[in-house]
Amino acid sequence: MKVDDGRKLVVNEGKTGADVLVETLVNAGVDTIFGYPGGAVLPIYDALYRSDASFEHILSRHEQGSIHAAEGYARVTGKAGVVIGTSGPGATNLITGIADAMMDSLPLVVITGQVASRVIGTDAFQETDVMGLTTPITKYNYQVKELNELPRVMNEAFHIATSGRPGPVVVDVPKNISEEIQVGELETDFYLPGYQPTTRPNPLQIVKLSEALERAEKPMILAGAGVVFAEAAEELKLFAEKYDIPVANTLLGLGSFPGTHPLSLGMAGMHGAYAANMAVYESDLLINIGARFDDRLTGNLEHFAPQARVAHIDIDPAEIGKNVETEIPVVADAKMALQALLERSIDRPDHDKWLQQLIENKEKYPYWYEKPASLLSPQWVIEQVHTLSGGDAIVTTDVGQHQMWAAQYYTFDKPNRWVTSGGLGTMGFGFPSAIGAQLGAPDDLVVAIVGDGGFQMTSHELSVIKQWNLPVKIVIVNNEALGMVRQWQQSFYDERYSESLFSSNPDFVKLAESYGVRGYRVSDEDSFISTIKEAFAFEGPALIDCRVVQKECVYPMIAPGKGIHQMVGVSK
């Protein structure tokens, strides 16, 4: 404040903490923010309102919508998704998405409002312990203690979220700090002496891996999301082709290697392809690149790759040897490790017999399904979505049967086209993440393949696609059930369908229309094809309620506790 002509007090309208925060977002190159206002972030929203920054703020209809959208955005663009939520319930509503991003290593910077510093710890209105709540589910978190450290904190947050193994970072900003007028010097340089991810591989380990490959008779690659994050799909293809090594993908690694490539074995794991799982079981050298040997991939660890020497390339050293004993650990960025491997020249091992065997498995035991007498086959629906989108759509899903069918039947040839909740397995993820994906890739066709259960968890985000006229296409694989729960009850609980069948679903077409979104309902193949064509050609958002047969199961399947070779439902 300053005193004007000796009488009147004039407020010096300097920069507030919120203005400083918005500046840091501009400096970080943010173009889209996902958020929801509330009491503790009023100063931040005021700063956004006054700012002439060019980024868009996307108002969700529930904080969970904001954060899943940010995840979709991050997944597709590789940039950090930025979220703003208020204190208390705003922050707690973000929890699911933060945990989801942590499990699937998605870079997020989540800004939560907090009550004023002086009342923290007094159970003030809309106070919650954001630091305590988010510590186990973030890569790192901050509570801002004084205004001048805010730029440093934000710089660190973006750096931590996007470097190394990406992950969510929470920045908790007390209201008094965003309101305060900034004086003095701002800290901007970040200081993280304990955080220096190793990106270059140890040359000795690369030699070891090359030697192992030279001797291997049954080598294979398991490619995970680390390849996608490292933008190493091209290097992976070159490496696989150079030595004719077959490649299986994890669920999250789909697209890191072209699904239509002759060396592709498809997805491995619980509902993976027979050829991929048997390759893991029989291989004598398993090269894991950027996957974390999740239990849904490995099945019973006793039977996992029993004959293989295991090499594991991962940027996170803690993943190496966590679940599967590893002989050749390579701590590195997948791209750098693959480049180092490509620089070496080894004799191509003779494994033609192995390749032949895998190709036979692929031909002999493809995914299969039978068409029902009435209603649609869910697998057929996904196949058609693949065909009619030219195999080049960005596909998002929830978790469950539709997710597995999408993974099986939507063959991805490119990375960053597949947005799914893998680790946490979050219902309600698919639709909002499609919103973020569409904003991150405005010129691409984005298809949200969701179940009727999951869609109802976040269907309120229909407001958002209407408001921004985002041409997201929602394909509801509607079996009037929680399909995967129902399948497990059928297989393991003597068909006691406890709370898994929906006797009352909304009219999804009317629901869409009430939001001003085009809705269609289809239950036969001819109308499905014409409707999808029409919806894909339409420039705005559309919802297609696809009535599929209820009692369909996802096969093949490794039952819980079984080994990766003990699949059921491999063929009719």
Place this chain on the structure above:
Amino acid sequence: MKRIIIATVQNRSGVLNRITGMLSKRQFNIESISVGASETEGISKMTFVVHVDDQQKLEQLTKQLNKQIDVLKVSDITDKAMVARELALIKVNGSGQHRAEIQGIITPFRATIIDVSKDSLTVQVTGSPDKVEAMIELLRPYGIKELSKTGVTAFLRGQQPQQVTKLNTFSV
């Protein structure tokens, strides 16, 4: 097996919570943790005594600690030449003739009586965990009313012999 692990950490708010949260989430069995200032301002030292089943679990523990953003350095010093000490305060029943007896018991341990009341004595002892434990066992027959330990704090000896054998005073 029991291991002693020391970590150097940046003293940022929430660091202890983050580390203990990780340990409990990943089901590591911790016997003690001690935390305090180090020779450098802003840097703290943590000493963990842990029980781990095997080498794999031990490796996971050090990797998970190293992964924490605030952790600067992690070392498993169990097999190195090191000093490990803890402090215990023991309130033991004691009046009349027992007082002299207790005094006699604790003297060889270089422990001291730091508080006396009508019917109890408080003994302070510092040393390696097995020494502290040995003294506690000797005092137990008199009736221990209260016991509080700081947990082990440890670091490497100034000089490391070429070959480390069983010279550790701390049996683990």
